[in-house]
């Protein structure tokens with residue numbers, strides 16, 4: 001059995017300084033299953049103190065106020081129950097932008113930055129491209145595209161009214177409300193008939209239902225089921241998108257969908273058998289895993 005390092009509380013007459021709290025919290029979170037206990041401790045303490053993480057290092061010997069200690073106790077307790085740090089501090093960085101997140105939205109993942117890069121590549125050179133972001137959640141994909149290509153007009157939809165509220169907040173925060181229209185919609189249901197998009201993109205739920213319970217507790221117990229559950233084989237929502245998307249695409253427009261690496265082969269077959277798509281390819285993420293399905297709509 002591995003021995004856990006023991007960090008004892010300071011003697012009663014020694015103050016709880018930044019350093020001591022970081023050491024104690026790191027040790028505690030390690031025992032409670034965190035893979036990144038020191039990083040978690042730093043982010044939570046910086047949040048409780050209302051400072052930058054770097055400032056913890058320049059203020060190592062400062063004692064914490066009672067109010068900060070009380071807040072830190074609560075945060076550490078929640079983190080010990082595997083609540084994700086992003087939910088505890090209410091934000092997560094994605095594509096170098098800070099997004100508000102709550103338990104109503106999936107926490108944006110670095111993997112999904114590949115989808116954003118593919119969308120930006122797909123609209124490059126178009127004068128006023130229209131992009132549809134299906135399954136927008138926090139709005140991180142649509143908003144990152146809007147911030148990085150000022151010519152793009154985006155429509156972002158989600159089935160969850162709570163997620164839509166967060167996406168609105170994030171669009172406000174990043175000043176893109178004039179170019180990102182956000183709608184509550186079951187995929188294409190609320191998209192007006194006759195609308196046409198240059199790029200139809202999305203990061204839909206794609207985890208097979210039976211596999212959700214086997215994921216890390218942070219995901220299975222805390223992230224919204226609606227954001228994860230892709231039905232029996234994980235492809236229920238993706239199949240619906242593949243079937244409906246051609247009606248809403250300009251000729252030669254692009255379909256870009258994120259998926260989990262194991263689904264690559266099945267997805268290529270699905271698209272090929274559909275008959276409405278050309279130039280089918282799979283893009284890899286920064287870790288070189290298959291991650292985004294790319295195809296052109298037949299004209």
Ligand SMILES: C[S@@+](CC[C@H](N)C(=O)[O-])C[C@H]1O[C@@H](n2cnc3c(N)ncnc32)[C@H](O)[C@@H]1O
Pocket residue numbers: 105106107108109112134135136137138139140141157158159160163185186187203204205206226227228237
């Ligand atoms: C994997 S999350 C992606 C969130 C965000 N785009 C991201 O990449 O972080 C999937 C999202 O799809 C939404 N969703 C699930 N079924 C949907 C449907 N039928 N129509 C629209 N959105 C749906 C969920 O509410 C969730 O916000």
